[in-house]
Amino acid sequence: MKKFKENHNSDEQEQSDTAQEAKKELYKLFRTEFGRSPDVISSAPGRINLMGEHTDYNDGFVLPVAIDRRTYTAAGRRGGKLFIAFTKELGKKTSFDISTNRFERSNFWANYLKGAALLLNKYGAIQGTNFAIASTVPRGSGLSSSTAFVVSAVESLIHLYNLNVDKSEIPKIARQIENEFVGVQSGIMDPFVVTFAKANTAILLDTRNLQYEYIPFPKNLSILVCVTGLKRALANTEYNRRREECQQAVSALSKITGREIKSLRDVTLQDLDGAVNELPSLLYRRAIHIITENERVHQMANALRESNLTYAGKLMIESHLSLRSNYEVSSRELDSFVEVAEQLYGVYGARMTGAGFGGSVVCLANSEAEEELAKEISQKYKERGFDSGSVFIARTGSGLQIERS
């Protein structure tokens, strides 16, 4: 126990050293790009989801955790109407006039800033601004780099222009930017956890009413993120199709039960059993995933509270199997990561995280063996003939914050 505590403290030290380094570098980058210092630096984390996949658009429950990979936005007033932004990892610079601002396919990443300018203008006058962005969140890997980026950018603008925006509004604004301006149909989970996360906890969130509770994350548990490196070609179409199928299941179940059902959140296993002969089998499989996944979120929260890691791992595996066979959003790569991970001593469980098809697998492992396990998973995955995957150890992270002002 004592040994562990020491490890944990040195981890925190290491984390804050890395964060200090990242801020310093971004500060320098901003000065190089714009010849003056930024007025504010904000940051927001990437996330994994421990349990509750595809439940958020069914009014259900989720259990996400912010990780210690962050996106930093440095911003400074420049007057006028121009936004000029440089993003370090993409190596790109863009500029646009916020008074004639519109969505453009080219320079896709600029749309997040355009959306922010447009939506925040309701809360007060936004003016020309310089931005420099740096990030350690892998992009396009199901770890929500887009939300880390947009939430940190929104916060920097709120701070710069003293906008009257309550913190509870930020997830809704960020979601609106992604949904309506950028055109990605994402739920409330990502902006919520990215805004409100606390280190060493998961957030148990009811996406219907946004009630939430912090659940302690066990100290001897490590998160291994297994990134497939796959672009999720199918993800958008299939994601929209799953949303429709859930709606169809709701309509069919309303007719069968004679009850007005609003979402799959309100359907029990008993309801579903009673409808098994009348409900088309595809809709049955979609519905049973959502219903059992919602239950698993509560079971997982209990497993974490009690530090019952074996049980937590078993729930992860059950969730993955349901996503694979009932919801059909997995892929060979995701399945392979789960299969190689679950065979290793010291791994409690693994499952895909995010919308599916590509993206990442999240694996829970005994902290004492984390480095060896990460290496072994990576090696065994490659032995199966996949060459683009990678595995990294993630710590829990904290939510949105102002780093410097």
Ligand code: ADP
């Ligand atoms: P995910 O959110 O799972 O990482 P998305 O496809 O939703 O994947 O978001 C990735 C997109 O978000 C990138 O293509 C880019 O447009 C934008 N983005 C994310 N991080 C950054 C960054 N640091 N700088 C600029 N754009 C970013």
Ligand code: MG
């Ligand atoms: Mg995203």
